[in-house]
Amino acid sequence: MEKGLVVIQRDVEPGECIKVKGKIQSDAKGFAVNVGKDSNTLMLHFNPRFDCHGDVNTIVCNSKEDGVWGEEDRKADFPFQHGDKIEICISFDEAEATVKLPEAEFKFPNRLGMEKIEYLAVEGDFKVKAIKFS
Numbered sequence: 001m002e003k004g005l006v007v008i009q010r011d012v013e014p015g016e017c018i019k020v021k022g023k024i025q026s027d028a029k030g031f032a033v034n035v036g037k038d039s040n041t042l043m044l045h046f047n048p049r050f051d052c053h054g055d056v057n058t059i060v061c062n063s064k065e066d067g068v069w070g071e072e073d074r075k076a077d078f079p080f081q082h083g084d085k086i087e088i089c090i091s092f093d094e095a096e097a098t099v100k101l102p103e104a105e106f107k108f109p110n111r112l113g114m115e116k117i118e119y120l121a122v123e124g125d126f127k128v129k130a131i132k133f134s
């Protein structure tokens with residue numbers, strides 16, 4: 001994955017929504033939206049892969065604790081296309097994180113029992129247009 005790192009340090013409480021709006025590059029190999037405490041402690045690594053790390057058109061979700069990746073969770077749906085302008089809404093509660101798209105929704109367990117999100121990073125072949133907290 002290439003450029004496009006955006007890091008926000010802000011406390012997000014359960015039930016709040018982090019909206020990430022942007023455009024998937026026309027030649028994207030993959031991108032990632034990471035939320036958690038910091039880059040080594042992630043509640044959710046949401047990683048749509050067009051063609052990278054051996055995956056094609058697959059969303060890989062994972063957590064990271066003290067710099068160590070957890071067990072990957074591969075999703076069945078892949079509602080993305082090259083060049084798409086999208087808005088991803090991420091929220092969470094004590095049990096799970098939810099990633100909402102206009103026509104799809106993905107859940108991932110809050111494995112680390114995080115009570116707030118302090119860190120957001122968007123990496124890879126995705127051009128961020130706006131980030132909103134609501």
Ligand SMILES: C=CCO[C@@H]1O[C@H](CO)[C@@H](O[C@@H]2O[C@H](CO)[C@H](O)[C@H](OCc3cn(-c4n[nH]c(N)n4)nn3)[C@H]2O)[C@H](O)[C@H]1NC(C)=O
Pocket residue numbers: 001002003004005032045047053054060061062069072123124
């Ligand atoms: C088959 C044996 C080895 O398994 C593979 O092991 C790879 C290395 O751990 C796995 O890829 C990592 O999977 C992690 C999630 O579990 C992350 O997606 C990790 O990439 C982290 C990353 C890099 N970037 C990034 N690089 N450059 C930019 N701008 N962003 N953003 N996120 C990937 O390098 C990859 O998903 C995994 N594949 C399978 C099928 O398990």
